[in-house]
Amino acid sequence: MTHFLGTHQNRLDAKGRVSVPAPFRAVLRTLANGSDDAAALVLRPSHKHPCIEGWPPATFHALGPPLERLDLFGEDHDDLAAALYADAHPVEADREGRIVLPDALVSHANLSDTVVFMGLGRWFQIWEPEAAERRRIEARERARSAHLTLPGGALRAGNGA
Amino acid sequence: MTHFLGTHQNRLDAKGRVSVPAPFRAVLRTLANGSDDAAALVLRPSHKHPCIEGWPPATFHALGPPLERLDLFGEDHDDLAAALYADAHPVEADREGRIVLPDALVSHANLSDTVVFMGLGRWFQIWEPEAAERRRIEARERARSAHLTLPGGALRAGNGA
DNA sequence: TATTAGCCCATGGTAACCCATGGTCTCCCA
DNA sequence: TGGGAGACCATGGGTTACCATGGGCTAATA
Numbered sequence: 001m002t003h004f005l006g007t008h009q010n011r012l013d014a015k016g017r018v019s020v021p022a023p024f025r026a027v028l029r030t031l032a033n034g035s036d037d038a039a040a041l042v043l044r045p046s047h048k049h050p051c052i053e054g055w056p057p058a059t060f061h062a063l064g065p066p067l068e069r070l071d072l073f074g075e076d077h078d079d080l081a082a083a084l085y086a087d088a089h090p091v092e093a094d095r096e097g098r099i100v101l102p103d104a105l106v107s108h109a110n111l112s113d114t115v116v117f118m119g120l121g122r123w124f125q126i127w128e129p130e131a132a133e134r135r136r137i138e139a140r141e142r143a144r145s146a147h148l149t150l151p152g153g154a155l156r157a158g159n160g161a
Numbered sequence: 162m163t164h165f166l167g168t169h170q171n172r173l174d175a176k177g178r179v180s181v182p183a184p185f186r187a188v189l190r191t192l193a194n195g196s197d198d199a200a201a202l203v204l205r206p207s208h209k210h211p212c213i214e215g216w217p218p219a220t221f222h223a224l225g226p227p228l229e230r231l232d233l234f235g236e237d238h239d240d241l242a243a244a245l246y247a248d249a250h251p252v253e254a255d256r257e258g259r260i261v262l263p264d265a266l267v268s269h270a271n272l273s274d275t276v277v278f279m280g281l282g283r284w285f286q287i288w289e290p291e292a293a294e295r296r297r298i299e300a301r302e303r304a305r306s307a308h309l310t311l312p313g314g315a316l317r318a319g320n321g322a
Numbered sequence: 323t324a325t326t327a328g329c330c331c332a333t334g335g336t337a338a339c340c341c342a343t344g345g346t347c348t349c350c351c352a
Numbered sequence: 353t354g355g356g357a358g359a360c361c362a363t364g365g366g367t368t369a370c371c372a373t374g375g376g377c378t379a380a381t382a
Binding site (some may be wrong): 018096097 | 362364
Binding site (some may be wrong): 042047061064078079080081082083084085086087088089090 | 164165166167168184209279280281282296297299300301303304305
């Protein structure tokens, strides 16, 4: 399994720790493929929603090379680099598979003592439970009313991430 | 991890010293790869913002080769070379991982007793805290309004293409 | 000799590491 | 098919090591 699927609810303890759902941990392990950062993860605030995005390190770093094609001294490069990297938080799970959520991200997502992990395929999101529910309903509505479809061939070929 | 990620706030003490954030030190160590300058760093004033740029020596020197393709006696070469090298300050961290910020750079960035390290991937910036916050907001806005996106849509935070 | 800058040691706070426990699900066997 | 045992997973707490910070000391300079 190489995709984050499903929705999981876990508790945020007094130290700000939360267990990464076991299925998500399995995905991270698979993508890390035995390397040292089998429990590593990059967190960043979504700037579209009040939630936290969770990225496998390899996937996150794959966003870098396109950036390097921009003029190193251009304005665009600076803005992108700042937007992408300055708010990123690399975290590592402890041996129980827990991560600590940085304060800045906790407040960005309005988290209290219970959080929801929402699988989005190549990455996932962390939400406050009620906001997560609203978001899921909204996503379903929008997907239907906008007649969103998948890129051609997706259902025949399985897709390539 | 070979990229500078996240934002860190540290204090500038009475002697003008400041701790380089531990994660950034780890990146510098990795890039230096055990060589003698594991704690070395090149500082220079940003010419776009009131902040200090921090470069790993190897990355900084890699900016040289493009310069060498310009006519050695042309105006462009002179201007670029001056901008790149004349204001650069090589510094080295003490055994606690602190560096001394040169006075010229401190005043260029309007630093007082608290400074912010902002990771930008291959290098980082040092800011006065409030200016840093303004800059981050600006970068996010500009990145979004200019429709600067990366394959994968990271900055749109939504689609999965 | 007075002054400054760099080097080294010391300390408090905090975050990461490690061990322990309870609950739940699944699988196996009667 | 029901009961029991094992394994996994989420959760709680104590302890250690690291990190940021402050201050003193020594060596270079004027």
